[in-house]
Amino acid sequence: MITPKNNKIIHWFFHRYILRLIDKNFRSFNYNNIAVDADKSVLLIPNHFSWWDGFILYYLNYKLFKKRFHIMILEETVSKVFFLKYMGAFSISKNSKGLIESLNYAAELLNDPQNLVVIFPQGKLYSNFVQQVDFDKGILRVIDKTQQKTQLIFSATFIEYFEHKKPGVNVYVNKSAVNSFNNIHQLTEAYQQHYEAARQQQTQIVI
Numbered sequence: 001m002i003t004p005k006n007n008k009i010i011h012w013f014f015h016r017y018i019l020r021l022i023d024k025n026f027r028s029f030n031y032n033n034i035a036v037d038a039d040k041s042v043l044l045i046p047n048h049f050s051w052w053d054g055f056i057l058y059y060l061n062y063k064l065f066k067k068r069f070h071i072m073i074l075e076e077t078v079s080k081v082f083f084l085k086y087m088g089a090f091s092i093s094k095n096s097k098g099l100i101e102s103l104n105y106a107a108e109l110l111n112d113p114q115n116l117v118v119i120f121p122q123g124k125l126y127s128n129f130v131q132q133v134d135f136d137k138g139i140l141r142v143i144d145k146t147q148q149k150t151q152l153i154f155s156a157t158f159i160e161y162f163e164h165k166k167p168g169v170n171v172y173v174n175k176s177a178v179n180s181f182n183n184i185h186q187l188t189e190a191y192q193q194h195y196e197a198a199r200q201q202q203t204q205i206v207i
Contacts, residue, residue: 001101002078002091004070010086018087022059026159028168031060034175037151041110041117042067043142043178045191046155048120049128056157057118058087060171065153067116070109072102103138107145117142121187128158129199133192137184152178154191156198160205170205172198 022029036042042065046057054071061069068088075091075098078084092102109115119142121135143152154174159167174194181187 001093001098001105002075002085002089003105004088004090005085007086010083014083014087018055018058019062021055022169025166026169027164027166029056029059029063029171030169031064031171032173033064034153034173036065036153036175039113041113041115041146041150042153043110043146043150044116044118044153044155045121045139046118047128047133047157047195048122048125049130049157050125050159052159053120053157054084054089054118056169056171057155060155060173061116064173065116068112068114069116069118070106071118072106072120099138100141103141104145107142110142110146110150113149121191131196131199133188133195135184135188135191140181140184140187143178143181143187147179150178152176154194156195158199158202160202162205170202172201 044057046053058069061067070088070090072092073084073089075093078089078091090105092099106117106119109117119139121139122133123136154176156172158170161167176190
């Protein structure tokens with residue numbers, strides 16, 4: 001497993017790069033403000049629809065959560081893009097041993113209240129406006145190990161152009177009770193409700 005590396009110079013450079021990348025490529029970045037417990041870490045569960053996802057969520061953390069950013073990414077991606085590990089990325093592989101190792105590592109990170117960890121339970125990319133969201137069950141291992149130490153945040157991101165050359169980003173976030181799920185179906189249903197409410201809100205935007 002590839003774990004995050006510390007290098008202040010590289011981190012500073014790519015922090016500025018990501019902020020500039022978002023500002024340059026999107027005309028707006030909107031999100032709803034929610035209260036976050038400073039004494040607990042954040043487990044952020046988003047939809048997964050594009051190459052932009054990690055950068056968008058990094059930017060969201062910078063603006064809203066203000067925690068130390070970590071994100072679980074496929075091992076081949078972390079291996080190819082050298083700077084990701086300096087920006088909080090750690091790897092996950094498909095084999096069972098590597099999978100368990102990465103999930104346990106995510107849980108360890110969440111023991112520190114200063115950390116935020118992004119996990120994509122969908123496992124692969126789907127359309128930005130897909131109606132049904134399905135989760136892999138591994139996320140429950142992380143939640144079970146960190147119930148008393150973390151806060152669970154659902155996020156749903158949508159990108160729209162309307163009449164503009166550049167798209168706008170809208171991120172809808174909502175806090176969920178972390179200890180209320182007995183199985184993956186209950187977690188998926190809770191996220192589905194958030195996602196559907198966000199999707200309806202997004203499709204009601206009129207310019």
